[in-house]
Amino acid sequence: MTRLTERFLRYVKIDTQSDPYVSTTPSTEKQKDLSRLLVNELFIMGYTDAFLDDLGYTYLKIPKNAEGFTPIGFVSHVDTSFDSPGAPVNPRIIQNYQGDTIELNTQISMHPNQFPSLKHVIGEDIIVTDGHTLLGADDKCGVAEMMELAERLIENPEIKHGDIYLCFTPDEEIGRGADHFNYDFFKASYAYTMDGSRVGEIEYENFNAAHAWVTFTGKSIHPGASKNKMVNASHIAFEFHQLLPKALDPSLTEGYEGFNHLTDIKSTVDHGQSIYIIRNHEMSLFEKQKDTFEMIKNFLNENMDTKQFHSL
């Protein structure tokens, strides 16, 4: 097993899920468990300047060993998505994958027709989970790559380079990864986020992104005495979703097409909340998508007394 693989397997076992429901930075203290380990490993390599700030950002400047190079930077994030359980991660290596169905466990399997990206890794060794958690490759891959870069550069001083800045951020998955980025320290002219893509690919453009947090307030009345009185917040949440343009669901879009994606929904009779992510490469269309959310909100607010709701 390569050192890079070992590193990756070490990092994925540390639970670093971020949490969109809290407003602290970092959103979860456990993200710093990995960040502290990174600082430690960098120290052991010989980078005694590596540091973790109070907000959970880890930085390192690898000083230049030659003149004439533009300072560049690399960025990755330590947190993993809150969409699925983040621990305990039990990774498994499949050697020389042949394109067949991968049985993660007795209930969950992955077929290349359903996950076409598997077709790109035939003949490679691939790492999967036991199906009960995320793997956390997003973005422990990027973290491991940058740590390996740091180690290789210090081991091989004959590789000439300019100043190189590294930053490992928290809370990228909840849209706050760049909020407290220290530009005073990170003096790169160009930087690359080591997150996603395939080997050899550079993405040089990005979509516009927003979250919509929609809350629904119902009126909880005993169902035996609720005629013309009860307003079920869950029904309003369904209603809201039905009013969004169906063609903008990500299951129906591709490439540069924008989408509204319902990532989370929770509701009781009394109170509900839906979370959507809104994406579009085209700013004017992106604004239109956001306006649609506002329009539906206003429409439902104006029409949501019990009587009119039932006529919707």
Ligand SMILES: [Zn+2]
């Ligand atoms: Zn990521």
